[in-house]
Amino acid sequence: MDHNVWAPGVSGWREVVAEGYPAWVQPSGAHDAYQIGDRVSFEGANYESVINANVWSPAGYPAGGRRSPDDLAAHRGIINALAMRGDRAVLGAAFFMGSQGQIFLLLSAY
Template identity: 55%
Template sequence: MISHITIYKYDDSYQIRYFKATVSKEIVIQKATEELRTVIESLVDLLEEDLLPEEKIIELTAEVLRVNIQKEEVVNLNIKYKETLLETELTAEQMLELMEIYPEWEPVIDYSAGTIVKYESNLYEVIAPGHTSQADWTPDATPALFRKIVPEGVIPEWIQPTGSHDAYNTGDRVTFNGLMYESLIDGNVWSPEAYPAGWQQVNVV
């Protein structure tokens, strides 16, 4: 028989304690969903009344547990599918559609080549063999370490290569000062302005 029940609220988490057959029991619910908060608030309202039938306590406690279990199942499914998607080879378009599954870039993290990270609403692939990120080595500012992921057919802006590993090759297209150019040579590390002979302007049809 449940003889007493108390609820403590900490931000969006709840601690529910009750006595059943003189034994103290406890339920801890982390980061309660909106639905769960509604249920708990209803329980709190009833607890503030002078009389609360034992049947109602059991009913509401069971409802709290049910909603919390459902929340855990959804979280577990989300984790499972997220891990599956991260291990699947996706096109650039699919990656951008599923941008939310990728982790935010952070400083002081050991990144390995091939890792996909999110930074300022863009996705980047780590192209360096491996490095520890730094606050001043953001993906948008260090093309030697990161390659911006763009959909097929989208021509990226020219970025200054830092070596042969990220130099432009014959046929690579870029935009530069509002115009489109195609590289005429391999290992092209110059801009269309700095070395016009290495580029051919492409007219957009």
């Protein structure tokens, strides 16, 4: 049984969305902080919390979250598009994530 007596949007509630992830919302305290594995959308990208009791935005404390694996999977489409161009063959590709959540793509082509 849920013992949340607050109205939705006041405390202890999280948005549920049909597709994607809910927008990041500033927690009001430890009771509604993000936990490890919680995923949110923030400034056009998806993030996953890597710490418990996370009350910081991905920009406010970058070490508290990482880009969601779903975002990385979406970027793999870039490799496929480049490989299909026909003017170059993509021999290998790797994604690297910067300390602040940036995604770098390294392509090896001839």
